[in-house]
Structures are given as C-alpha cells and as structure tokens.
Amino acid sequence: MPQSQRALHTIAPEPSRSADDVYLAIKDALASNHYGAGQYLREEQLAKSLGVSRTPVREALRRLDAEGWVETRPNYGVRVKAWSLQDAREIFEARLLIEPYLAARAALHIAAEDIARLRTLADAMLAITHRPSTSESCEAWFAANGEFHAIITAAANNARLDRSLRSMKETPLIKWTFDTYSDEDRERSARQHVEIVHALEERNAAWAEAITRCHILAAEKAVLDRYQREHSAS
Template structure:
C-alpha cells in the first residue's frame, strides 16, 4: 500500500501544477481575466479543485513568461500591455511572420491553400455582419487558423513556436474588439491578397503583403493604446462571473 502511494505522489503534484498552469493561462488568453485584474490563489484553487500550491506554482511560471505581474504582498494580476510592449511584439512579428509565409509559398499543399481561401471568405462575411452575436469570436478563431496554417506550412518549427508565443496574448483579442470598419475591410482584403500571392507562387508578393498586414495592425493598435493613456484598458467587468465558469 505504501509503495502504491509513493508511486502516485511524485506524479500527482506536477500534474496538478501543469493543469493549473494550463487552465489559468487559457483564462487569460480567453480574456476571462482582463489586463490589470487581480487573480486570487484561493478562488482559483477552489475553481480548479486543487490546493493553493499548484496555483502558486502556476503563478510563478506565468509571471516568468510575462503573463502575470507578481507583486510582493499583493499577489498576482494580469499584465497590462504598454505601448512599448506592443511596439516590440509587432516589430518581432514583422520580422518573423513574412519570412515564414515566404517559406510556405513553395511548401504549402493545395488542400491548405483552399482552406486559406475558405477562411478568408469566411472572415469577409463576418466583417460584414460584425454586430451579430459571437461575430468577434468567430473572427478571432478564423484569423488565428489562417495565420497558423500559413506559418506552420513554412516547415520552420522553432521560428513558428517563437511567433506563436507572441501571438497568443490577450492583446490580439483586444485588437479585434477595437477594429474599425475600415480596419476590418483592410484586413480581409490583405488576407485575400496573401492567398492569391501563394496561389501564384509569388514569394515576394506574399511576404510584402503579410508585412503590410502586420504593420497596419500595429499602427491601428498603437493609435488606440495612446488614446487610452498608453496601456490596454481594463474593461468593465460583467455583473456575473460567467467568464470563470469554464473551470468547472
């Protein structure tokens, strides 16, 4: 009996810590916790069905990765993205993502090109019905799939992982929420142009369009950030805690 307990104990703690880390990170990405919002160990431990120790370890990891700000004697809060953060993220994307798209031109399958075309068409339809319930989330999902197919087709796993670590942040969702009609129209047009460039086998065209796409998004985000005193604003919380329910 003691041997069985010993066998389970070493693996149970890491598993709980990994579970807490994954779920808390997902909650931040999904914006169930907003920039600047505090996160309580006790509340999260209860929601996740674990002790406070795995939550504390998850906080440590997320703090090291830049998702949380750990404040002495004050706990953790979701990081607030500054103008400089945004500049660095988009500068890095503008260097990496066009290169990966260029690599993908010669490697991508015909099936994936058709999926890209379908996603671009879907995003255009969403852009024209953006006020419908769930439209922004559909846009985000389609856009993420579009970019992931492109960069995965490059064949450069390490650069793609580096890129994805930057694109996963809640800032991306905040960007979509604050796009103007002109921003959305520009975005869908550039997506369609990227697909056409790939179909034509034109690496230079694909790379330049992707770079323009990223830099245009950068300009739009920076304008809105500066209008909000240089940081992603903390939105008003909903009256209920429905954002937190997916932990159950």
C-alpha cells in the same frame, strides 16, 4: 467596481488535473479576459476553483510570469499584467521580424489542401465584413483569423519560430486588436487575407512576405491609434 476588485473568475473544476492542465486552464481564463488588468490572483482561490493543491497553481503562475501574462510583486502577490504602449510596440516589432519570413517560407512548402482551407477562411472573413459588426461576428473573425495565420506559420516548417509566434499571438493584446478594428479596417484586413492566399497559390515567396508585412503594419497602426486616442482623452 474597478476591474482589479472584481471577484475571481471561477474555473470549472475537473478531476485529476495535471500541472499542464492547471497552467492551460489559467492561461485560457487570462486570454479570455476573465480577469481584469491589475487584478491579483490568489493561489488558494485558484486551487479551490480548479480542485487541485496550491503546488501546480504556484508552478503555473511562475510559467505565466515568465511568459509575460502576469507579474509578481514581492510582498503583494501575482497580478494580471496591464499591457502598455511599449508592450504593443514590442509585440508588433517581433511579429514583423518573424511572421513575414515564415509566410515566405510557407509559399515554398504549403500543401494544396492547406491553401484550399486558407481560401475558405479568407472568404469567410470577407463575408463577415459585409454584415453588421456584433460580438458574435467579432468572435467568428478572431477564430478564423487565428486559424488562417496558424496554417501559414505551421507550413513554414520552423517549429521554434512557430511556437514563439503563437505565444505572442495568444496574449490578450492580440484579441484587443480585433476589438479595435473599424468596419473599414476589417474590410482592408479581409482583402489582405485574400491577397496572401493568391501569393501562396503562386508560390511567390517575395509577394507573400511583402503582403504579410503590410498586413501587420496596418494592424499595428490600428492598435497604436486606439491606444493614443484613449489615453489622450483620459
């Protein structure tokens, strides 16, 4: 059955949900790929599954539309956004403008305990590359990688850029990046994480910025290569 025709994912209802709760619940379901690209999200069904009225659902969908998670089609409704090659390029372009800069700032401000945590996470990701790739190892990698980069961008002490970057990296496209990686890609990425930690330990802003830029460019190449392979074969 095509993804667009799959039954709506049921989100476990909880009592007394606020508008923010409803927004986060739907966003989490989207980030976890519970809905297929192009699938329509019906307010009535979402409200029923969440145990709320349609008003907070409608507001949540408006917010998600503004953030690029869904798209509203007049006379049809709201559907899950299908990511394109242009979307991928725009996200990586934005990351290249923001993330290396924040890494450079972090090198000057990051606390010693944060560096110690980064070292633990980098070692964990390196260890994952030495084991067979499974869905569980991919999830562990994704979680460790997310925490790793969140620590660095938070340490840069620029809350607005940090929020903008986190919003971009919460998209399903970023999760797709890790599913794209070959064993060689993961090992290269893990080594780059270790080098980023070295740069931060040395308080070397230029080094931290440069290796972060290389890290993002390598991820971009893996994603664009996969996209082109899949679409040239179809």
